[in-house]
Amino acid sequence: MSQTYRHIRVEKGADGVAVITLDNADETMNVVGNAFIADMNAAIADLQGDDAVTGVIVTSGKPAFMAGADLKLMVAAYGRMTRPEAYEFSHNATRMHRALETMGKPVACAMNGLALGGGFELALACHYRVLADDPKAVVGLPEVTLGLLPASGGTQRMVRLLGADKALGLLLTGKSLRPADALKAGIVDALAPADQVVAKAREWLASNPEPSQTWDRKGFFMPEMRGMMVPEVAMGASVAAAGVVRDAGYNLPAPIAVLQSVFEGMQLPMDKALSVESKYFARLLTDPVARNIVRTTFISKQAAEKGARRPAGVPKTTYTKVGVVGAGMMGAGIALVAAVAGIEVILIDRDQASASKGKGYSEKVWAKQVAKGALSQDKMDAQLARITPTDDFALLTGCQLVVEAVFEDVEIKAETTRKAEAVIPADAIYASNTSTLPISGLAEASARPDQFIGMHFFSPVDRMGLVELIMGKQTSPETLAKALDFIAQIRKTPIVVNDSRGFYTSRVFQTLVYEGAAMLEEGVEPARIENAAKAAGFPVGPLALLDEVTMDLPIKINEQAIAQNDPNYVARGGVDALKAMIALGRSSRKAGAGFYEYPAEGPKHLWAGLREQFPAAPEQPEQDELKTRFLYTQAIETARCLEQGVLETAQDADLGAVYGWGFPAWTGGTLSYIDTIGLETFVREADRLTQQYGPRFAPSAWLRDRAAKGEAFYPVEAA
Template identity: 55%
Template sequence: MADYFSTRREGAILTILLDDRDAPVNTVSPAWVDALAAEFEAVRSDASVNGVIVTSAKTGFMAGADLKYILADVVGMSAAQAFAFSQSASRMHRLVESCGKPVVAAINGFALGGGYELALACTHRIIANDPRAVVGLPEVNVGLLPGSGGTQRLPRLIGVEKAAEVLLEGRSYGPETALASGLVDAVVPPDELLAASRAWLASRPDPVRPWDRKGFALAESDGLLKQATAGFFTGMTARLSAKYGENYPAPIAILACLFEGVQLPFDKALVVESRYFARLVTDPVARNIVRTNFVNKGLAEKGARRPAGYPVRKVDRLAVLGAGMMGAGIAYVAAKAGIEVVLLDAGAQAAQRGKAYSEKLVGRQVEQGRIRAADGAALLARISPTTRYDDLAGADFVIEAVFEDSAIKADVTARAEAVIASDALFASNTSTLPITDLAEAFGRPENFIGLHFFSPVDRMGLVEVIRGRRTSDETLARALDLVGQLRKTPIVVNDSRGFYTSRVFQTFIHEGMQLLNEGVAPALIENVARQAGMPVGPLAVIDETSIELPLKIVRESEREDPAYRRPASADVMELMVDRLGRPGRKGGAGFYDYPADGPKRLWPGLADHFPVAAQQPDPGEVRKRLLYVQALETARCLEQDVLTHPADGDLGAVLGWGFPGWTGGTLSLIETVGVAAFVAECDQLAQRHGERFAPTRRLRDMAAAGTGFGW
């Protein structure tokens, strides 16, 4: 008990002070559930206690289960184990609300997930008027649903439609919004929280919850017999299906849980909730989301790939070479992090345009009230546009973000090196050019590294850190320190053509063009990609980046690498660019038309050059080709030591180019399908569509041994 909370008595009022001594925040665990259940068993039988306050000794009230615990011990349970896990917590919360004494939750900080479910089980909820004090049920964001009464108490408190919004959006609510929505019963100043709780208990409130009173009926419990309720559930089911398809089971499970639960007595509704919870826990989607988006992302941001033995160093002055969209975005995020930035370009107007990008972002945030005008002005003052290389003196770190041309990069590298300090680091923001080759223009190749940002930099969280053959451990450590300063998520890869993210992403666009070349209807290609969870279809995305760019990469690779195999889609790109003059959106025409008076649309002329076959493939086959080709290329990157860890492969896929989040990433997709099944399906694809689908040797070995990637 002392491990999780302490108690104190003031007259007839018992205060339970949540305080997990082994963790920075209070979290749900089986041992905590058992300890609190035992405490409320004692409360129920203690006639000298006539009221209970539950609060926290920490700055936060309580979170849900720790995500590392969920990944290690909850996700992957059998259905029976998961059901029992949920029922155990539900029984404890039932004990809280049926102990015969009024219980008030004094919420002094965040109460999220299982923490808010505990508050819901209390008779009354009072929250401190503090921006750090928020409530919510975010389980949908990790592929789960609240498993200890949240889906059933909430609709009985605030109604089905409001509860559905809270459960399906998974967001947090501040004190005033929570009060207006009925999520809490009162908001008081932080220093009055306990006094307000004692005052409420002194009013001798009835401890019996409405759903435990005889004759209780929820307005929506008529279900399909009530037209408005039936209409809500029918419409919401359609909206969720359109948004998530079959990829994300949690939203539909939450809605079904609500629909079934509100038509049942409360205790039977809790059984329904536990059954749906067990179904989600045993689905790999929850494991995938938790492992990649939360656990591995958090580990990467805490320096999981950082070489040991080097002190953490902060960058005070950053030089950015090139004030185009990428350089301007890097300058903005650096200035936002408090770093002084010198933004250099060849012309004064170009340099000023680079700073104007930040001015536009800051102005919008000030208008929306997201930052104060003074803070915005201070941010902008940290960006100094220039055309003079001498102004780079004193920079701790230089990031080159000029045009993707080796000669241009070599020129600006040499000119910058002439004025920067001997211990300053130099990074290239290239997305495809080998870092080892670019480092030849720098006199200290051990201090040269790749930092591949993603556009738009202010919104994209990933940075691909590329280690050249001569990059030192210290340089890698300092580069990761800078990425952390910029509040970005790093992955570390070794040098190769295209590195990791660009190399694998190209397989997606090439496969899309190959499908087009085979006579697959362009609308089928685009729609299947989106239904699989990709942000846009391959033809749309190559139009946005320009068809010329991957064609240029193909031609350079053919020139420089005798082992390079020309993709079949190169013929498609040459036709579009060289013969038809349709290079993509920037050129005004590509696979899509871009009319001035309306939205873009697939170019009708595609059928003249890529005739649509009379027999179209099954959408499932198209989906496999688009997803599996990316997963296979990631497996090759791991085997060829381009990737340094499988977790980086998944993070790069999900955060870098938008590989479907439900998969957890390209390598997690392989494990979701099952390695043996994936290998067998790829062998079939290789027979039908070519050697690019042939499984790697390591995948075959894993399939034979029944092992995974060894996270």
């Protein structure tokens, strides 16, 4: 006997086993939604009242078992849903899961593929869990990485299943586990081939198991249920709280909410504990941080990777052979990611030894992966065989794309362009990897400027996911489409910007480091500068960043802009501090010394001479003021980029900020940050900063006009 609902099917067998098959009618993936929950509630009620049904199996009719809730709905909910409504939104699914696990019949979950978020919470509500023994069949609760927490029982079932320490280790990291690791951790009970997970679940049901969870049985007890009365629990809670602040700082409310939900919930009966979880979820869902993180790191990122900026009507290009000219750190990394994607790479440098050294970078990276068991030797050998190091441009014959990654010098790049174009096919595109030089100027050396584009990778290429594509004045839409096809093939995240000095990411990034140097000139203590940046959510402080990128680079960009009367030039503080450090021979880590000392043994530390070179002012500013300056200087410059047409979309701006130079993810990016503050409030605060620190903070007439009209960068309707 079978019963078909919109999103699930129920088949009752003669053996007393009913199989619930999840099969979303509207999506390629099973997701949690009100219609699905209604279907499940109806099916549970029917099965509970059917005496012929002795056991239940939950499985999927799709390749994956189930993902979580539709994250687009989460973004749309912000500003439209009250906290009580958010609580009810969470508890709707919670009640369904609770009905499933307390229906009085044993329930097995047969996960034939991936189960994440709400999908794995459904599995946790079952009494027995079988997972497909397939590396792609990962399971976990990643909600904390999106600024949320598991909202339908995940925190409470995980802690009762594993204990507080192990549960928090997974909940606070959002880590997903492959089958073997999930079995070892104890969050699944058995593994089986994907086509046998249902049969394995039937075996368990045939053993006449208990039709209840351990935490619903009389006598269930965990030491943590006595709360702070147990010294070990008190110590564990204190250490966990300190760990959350250490790892997440004070800007991310989700880890703290997870900790609170677990700590409070494990001292309560299950139903009361589930209400606590929904309460904390409601707080997060109605907080802008979750909205910002989800919108940028999931929705906008996914859209970019699926071709949101790709011009329509251009046939897709699949790359089989590309050239990379310049086998230094950047070129070697580009060759590596192309080879991993199955593309033949011609890696060119000034001589054979230099080119071979570039290929050696891939060999070192992959050898480490082989040693860890993450890559087979055969696969490593196949990838290495795709890279041909050479000094002969003639080998570029047949390349569909050439990526030039030579020294940042206009003449060297021009010579490289001419030599490559003499060999490559007429329909091949040419990309210059540059972080500052205007693409339209570089394209003047090309015989086909319409097929010339900027392709700014970030170092190290094999670990950094963003690529900034820069449209020159003559770059064609077809060239952009082909470039985006290459970025998709090597599995990177693209943003598309228009030409200008520094483009977008380099232009805005330098405002961060200049602001740090300006603070140093003002007498702000160096450690206070670094700590304020990290407290705002940046991965490292601006002085440490300057040591890494070298102080010569921002000075060079600044001087070029002045010499060429760049209309976008804005005077920055901090220039004198950088020039003073360069004069002292302390220009970078690469040079051996900068704002930090780099001893042969032991960690780096701030140079003691900074006290003499930049004496500390008697009164030091509050940390919040320094954090505001760091965030505002970059947000203001991003707004200028949008106004001037360097940027065309808020999505590109925020993706570039978060993934390009590490602008704090809790903000959602530079323009999301302005929206979060509110344009009117932002402009008013920018005026205060302008009066106190200079015109670099001044909002333009365009931005004032937007604020007056209430024109947010992300209109609510678009959510």
